[in-house]
Amino acid sequence: MFDHKDLAQLHSSALKMQNCIRQNTYCPPEGKALRRFSSWEVAELIFKINQSTFRGRMSAEPDLPGGEVEPDGRQRWFTLSEVNELRRRMKVNRQSLMPPRPAGKRAVRVALCNYEGGAGKSTVALHLAQAAALDGYRVLIVDMDPQSTVSRAFGQCEVTEDYTPLGILARDLIRETDRMALETDVETPVPTLPAQIRDTGMGELRVPDFIKPTRWPSIDIVANTPNAAFGEFASAKFRRWNPRWSFFAALSRFLDTLDDEAYDLILCDCPPAIGHQTMNAVFAADMLYVPSGPNYFEFDSTTRFIGRLTEALRGLKDGFDAPLPDGKMSLPKEFAEVKFMLTRFDPADEAHQKMRGAYAEIFGDRLTPHPVEDTRLVQKSGPIQPSIYEMDYRDLTRDVWRAARSSFDSAYTDFRADILSVWDRI
Numbered sequence: 001m002f003d004h005k006d007l008a009q010l011h012s013s014a015l016k017m018q019n020c021i022r023q024n025t026y027c028p029p030e031g032k033a034l035r036r037f038s039s040w041e042v043a044e045l046i047f048k049i050n051q052s053t054f055r056g057r058m059s060a061e062p063d064l065p066g067g068e069v070e071p072d073g074r075q076r077w078f079t080l081s082e083v084n085e086l087r088r089r090m091k092v093n094r095q096s097l098m099p100p101r102p103a104g105k106r107a108v109r110v111a112l113c114n115y116e117g118g119a120g121k122s123t124v125a126l127h128l129a130q131a132a133a134l135d136g137y138r139v140l141i142v143d144m145d146p147q148s149t150v151s152r153a154f155g156q157c158e159v160t161e162d163y164t165p166l167g168i169l170a171r172d173l174i175r176e177t178d179r180m181a182l183e184t185d186v187e188t189p190v191p192t193l194p195a196q197i198r199d200t201g202m203g204e205l206r207v208p209d210f211i212k213p214t215r216w217p218s219i220d221i222v223a224n225t226p227n228a229a230f231g232e233f234a235s236a237k238f239r240r241w242n243p244r245w246s247f248f249a250a251l252s253r254f255l256d257t258l259d260d261e262a263y264d265l266i267l268c269d270c271p272p273a274i275g276h277q278t279m280n281a282v283f284a285a286d287m288l289y290v291p292s293g294p295n296y297f298e299f300d301s302t303t304r305f306i307g308r309l310t311e312a313l314r315g316l317k318d319g320f321d322a323p324l325p326d327g328k329m330s331l332p333k334e335f336a337e338v339k340f341m342l343t344r345f346d347p348a349d350e351a352h353q354k355m356r357g358a359y360a361e362i363f364g365d366r367l368t369p370h371p372v373e374d375t376r377l378v379q380k381s382g383p384i385q386p387s388i389y390e391m392d393y394r395d396l397t398r399d400v401w402r403a404a405r406s407s408f409d410s411a412y413t414d415f416r417a418d419i420l421s422v423w424d425r426i
């Protein structure tokens with residue numbers, strides 16, 4: 001017979017092996033530094049200028065960050081902080097290298113979501129965040145998925161559930177219940193929260209308590225942990241304690257407290273389900289990004305996801321007719337944009353090409369032009385091994401690395417255009 005004690009033993013053994021794998025492959029500790037970027041990368045792949053132009057500017061302005069020079073003197077290597085400083089101070093043909101960012105507007109919020117696991121949501125979120133950071137944007141990632149793939153990819157391997165999105169929901173429940181209690185025109189008495197939530201101290205946590213820096217100087221994260229996997233059950237309990245609590249707006253209210261200039265982009269990586277976590281990300285989002293694989297079953301899953309999300313959003317509208325507290329989101333929920341992205345795409349696979357045609361026929365220009373192609377490097381990148389942008393091309397063939405990177409570069413080009421379009425509408 002096999003019971004919970006046996007499962008606990010297996011869990012303990014698996015945790016030991018997990019730590020061993022992490023130490024011997026990638027998944028770095030939180031303090032591990034990001035690699036440096038060569039002058040070739042900085043010029044041609046990041047700044048999109050000619051190498052000779054870049055070197056000329058470096059020679060003409062010796063007070064610019066000089067990076068670390070190779071022993072043979074041929075190549076310089078820069079930290080991302082140095083790259084950002086170069087971006088702020090350099091101009092080419094009198095043009096700034098800073099990315100476009102409308103003044104006086106808050107960060108664009110994007111939810112990456114779908115029903116299916118393995119669609120590439122976390123891989124896409126990881127690479128879009130890093131591509132945006134290399135482009136000069138300041139990014140906040142909110143890992144709504146207790147599988148915590150993105151969190152572990154950024155080195156957040158030891159996270160207490162109080163400081164995850166589950167903690168944000170608990171904090172919001174306490175604060176919203178207190179706010180309701182102070183309203184004098186409330187006819188229905190406000191429920192009293194039990195000590196098991198009231199005495200946790202969650203209501204006193206500050207916004208910065210949830211936001212952690214990463215080894216990428218322009219990327220912060222609200223991390224998640226497998227210990228928060230019971231969040232859906234806890235959220236249901238929260239709703240029972242205060243039925244009038246607009247549970248789906250907790251993340252939105254949290255993000256509303258951020259300074260508009262703190263970040264340029266907020267990415268929410270959602271679990272493969274439509275539950276309290278996903279609905280919070282969806283309600284907070286200006287744009288939905290729906291990654292999906294190129295086969296029939298994944299198309300079917302995406303279709304069902306759209307249907308269930310429609311029902312869920314309709315249910316929110318019908319169930320919460322009263323005005324929400326002042327904030328940047330309201331009911332009925334509207335999105336500035338909805339996009340679908342093909343992942344794990346093999347351009348040489350005829351079946352993939354046919355499915356791409358089917359997606360294009362249904363979604364039209366809501367299907368992003370460039371799918372994320374399926375390469376061995378893409379398959380390897382993620383929570384255990386470094387992402388494409390973190391891989392050092394000197395450790396493999398530059399052409400192989402460049403081909404894998406170009407797929408994400410093209411996907412990011414589409415994404416960036418969508419972000420700029422959304423910025424015009426919010």
